[in-house]
Amino acid sequence: xxxxxxxxxxxxxxxxxxxxxxxxxxxxxxxxxxxxxxxxxxxxxxxxxxxxxxxxxxxxxxxxxxxxxxxxxxxxxxxxxxxxxxxxxxxxxxxxxxxxxxxxxxxxxxxxxxxxxxxxxxxxxxxxxxxxxxxxxxxxxxxxxxxxxxxxxxxxxxxxxxxxxxxxxxxxxxxxxxxxxxxxxxxxxxxxxxxxxxxxxxxxxxxxxxxxxxxxxxxxxxxxxxxxxxxxxxxxxxxxxxxxxxxxxxxxxxxxxxxxxxxxxxxxxxxxxxxxxxxxxxxxxxxxxxxxxxxxxxxxxxxxxxxxxxx
Numbered sequence: 001x002x003x004x005x006x007x008x009x010x011x012x013x014x015x016x017x018x019x020x021x022x023x024x025x026x027x028x029x030x031x032x033x034x035x036x037x038x039x040x041x042x043x044x045x046x047x048x049x050x051x052x053x054x055x056x057x058x059x060x061x062x063x064x065x066x067x068x069x070x071x072x073x074x075x076x077x078x079x080x081x082x083x084x085x086x087x088x089x090x091x092x093x094x095x096x097x098x099x100x101x102x103x104x105x106x107x108x109x110x111x112x113x114x115x116x117x118x119x120x121x122x123x124x125x126x127x128x129x130x131x132x133x134x135x136x137x138x139x140x141x142x143x144x145x146x147x148x149x150x151x152x153x154x155x156x157x158x159x160x161x162x163x164x165x166x167x168x169x170x171x172x173x174x175x176x177x178x179x180x181x182x183x184x185x186x187x188x189x190x191x192x193x194x195x196x197x198x199x200x201x202x203x204x205x206x207x208x209x210x211x212x213x214x215x216x217x218x219x220x221x222x223x224x225x226x227x228x229x230x231x232x233x234x235x236x237x238x239x240x241x242x243x244x245x246x247x248x249x250x251x252x253x254x255x256x257x258x259x260x261x262x263x264x265x266x267x268x269x270x271x272x273x274x275x276x277x278x279x280x281x282x283x284x285x286x287x288x289x290x291x292x293x294x295x296x297x298x299x300x301x302x303x304x305x306x307x308x309x310x311x
Contacts, residue, residue, distance in 0.1 A: 056260040059126050066127065073131030080127045081137040085144055091120060108219065115215025118190050118207040119250060125199050126261045135198040142191040149187055153179035185294040186210070193298070199263040202305040204254035205275065209282040209301035213247030214293050217286065232287045240283045248279040266309060274308040
C-alpha cells in the first residue's frame, strides 16, 4: 500500500524553486506540460475572480505574518504542526463528546470525523513554510494520531478511561479492536499522503475521495438510500451519487486552493473534467465488496490522478 501510493504521488511531490507566473507564484514541476502551462498563463495574464483574489491575498498575509513571527522555517513548521495537532484533537474531541453524551448517533459522529479530518488538515498545509522541514513537521500530525489510535485499540476491552469517547465516536460497535481496522487505515493513508505528496494535487484528490466522498456517501446513503445496488446490497444509489458529487467539489476546491497558493500550475477549470471522471470511478471502486474503502478508494484515486492530472 505504501509503495503504490508513494509512487503515485512521486511525480507531483517534487518541487523546484518558485517562478513568477502571471498573478501568482507557481512552483514549477519537472514536466514539459508544466512549463507550457506557465507560459500560457503568463502570456494571457489570467484575471482571477474577486473571491479567488481575496483568498490568495489572505493566504499571502498569513504567510507573511508567520514568516515575520518565525524567521526560521523549522520553528514555524514546529509551531504549525503543534497547532494542527491541537486542532485535530479538538475536532475529534467535539464529536467524541457528542457521541458519548448520546446527542448524535455514533454512526453519524464516525462519518463526520471521517469526512472532515483530512480536508481540514489539508487546509492547514499552506501555513507551513517552503522549507524541507514543512513536509516532515506536517507528517507528524497524522503520525501522532496513528500512535493514539493504536494505543487505544490495543488496550483491553474492559479498560476504562483510555480514549473511551474516541472509541465510541470512530467505531461502529464500540469495540476497541475495531479502531485497528478502518480508522487506523484512514490515518495511515493520511500519513502516507502527507509524507509522499505534501501539497500535491494527487494527494489532495486521493484524500478527498477517501474522506469526503466515502464519508458523505454513508451519511446520505443511510438516510435516503432506499434503492440498493444489486451487486452491493449495503450500498445505495443515493450514497454513490453523494460520493461522486461531494468528492468532485472537494477535490476541485483543493485544486483551486493549491493553484492560488502557488503549488500547482493546474487550474480548477482545466481539471474539472478529469476530476469528474476520477470521482465517478472512485465511487465505483467504493462499491467493490472485496476491499476496505479506506484502501481501494485512495489507491484508485491516486493512480487515476497521477495519470490524468499533470502540471
